[in-house]
Amino acid sequence: MKIAVFSTCKYDQEFLEKYNSGHELVFFEAVLSLQNVALTQGFDALCLFVNDRADAEVFAALEENGVRLILLRCAGFNNVDLPAASEAGIKVLRVPAYSPEAVAEHAMAMVLTLNRKTHKAYNRVREGNFSLEGLIGFNLHHCKVALIGTGNIGKAFYKILKGFGCEVMAYDPYPDESLINEGLKYGTLEEAIAEAEVVSLHCPLSDDNHHMINSTTLALFKKGAMLINTSRGGLIATQDVIEALKSGQLGYLGLDVYEQESELFFQNLSEDVIQDDQISRLISFPNVLITSHQGFFTKEAMEQIATTTFANADAYESGLPLMNEVQA
Structure with a gap:
């Protein structure tokens, strides 16, 4: 098949070309949107990532352009209008799991960095400042942790927490019997x-849990608790979190995702004026750590994403069962 790959970075191209199972790939750096959907003419399939826009208007254009398949190189699909895809007769396949340990380990890295302030210590020592003032943390051993979501990533994070000797309570509408x-x-x-002294989010975004962390739920937090989000930005009401940081109700915040990240993440904006006032305010807090959707980014995960994406393409082309299809 002829596949258009959107939201391409150098590392995407490197891994997709390495594990390509025989398809013709054309790479676009641009994020798919209604404004550039004309680029999809002549392609059988599109390979999309988390910030590509695939709503009803886009699917109407894709159907007209002859696109038959969407290959998501990610697990989440909240950016895809599934009823519109079905109406257009376009199949949507995803990568349901790719090294869940990668994201879980990144979540723990954020916990440790915020807690023990290693990022600040690193900068201090480089300037000849060996003082410990302001660097005090807390033991994770016996620390109470709220694990929100116990899918593959949540399960991997639970195993890490157990290794640290944390006391964990989970919330998930569908409890895992094995756990x-x-x-x-x-x-x-x-x-x-x-x-809970640490609250970590590990759930997909849906209409039911949109802004699940808001002024009401933040009021239930133990004063000074830590919030970590490596899942989806829409789980958090950003302005409410800012207010909780200002009041001290929230003591630490670690974000690898952000609700408006499509305009920011995966780009070098170091020479630009950031127009997003909320993320600029978040960056200004000394107790906030933000990474740009980096949690998945390991060699093993990239290999799994590429191989599963092409396995999905091959299954569709060969008329085999579509094990990773996402339906409305």
Whole structure:
């Protein structure tokens, strides 16, 4: 098939070309949108990432252009209008899991960095400042952690937390029996958050959990608790989090995702004036750590994304069962 790859960075091209199973690939740096959908003419399939726009208007144009398949090189699909895809007769396939350990390990790296302030210590020492003032942290051993979401990534993060000796309570609408058998306790969202010193989000974004972390739920946090989000930016009401940081209700914030990240992440904007006032305010806090959707970014994960993406393409082309199809 002839496949248009959108939102391409150098590393995407490197891994997709290496593991290509025989398809014709054309790479575009641009994010797919209604403004550039004309680029899809003549392609059988599109390969999209988290910030590509695939709404009803785009699908109408894709159908007219003859596109038959969407290959998501990610697990999330909240940026895809599935009913519109179905109406256009376009199949949508995803990569349901790619090294969940990569994201879980990044979440723990954020916890450790915020807690022990290693990023600040690094900068101090480089300037000849060996003082420990302001660098005090807390033990993770016996620390109470709220694990929000126990899918593949949440499960991997739970194993890491157990290794640190944390006391964990989880919330998930669909509890995992294997984790219960391992001793994990489940509760309501309110029960999990209560008295937790760390709250870590590991859930897909849906209409039901959009802005699940808001002024109401933040009021339930233990004062000075840490919030980590390596899932989807829309889980958090950003302005409410800013207010919680200002008041001290929230003591630490680690974000690898951001609700308006499509205008920022995966780009070098170092010479530009950032127009997003909310992220500029977040960056100004000394107790906030932001990475640009980096959690998935390991060699193993990139290999899995590429191989699964082409396995999906091959299955579609060969008329085999579409194990990774996403349906409305």
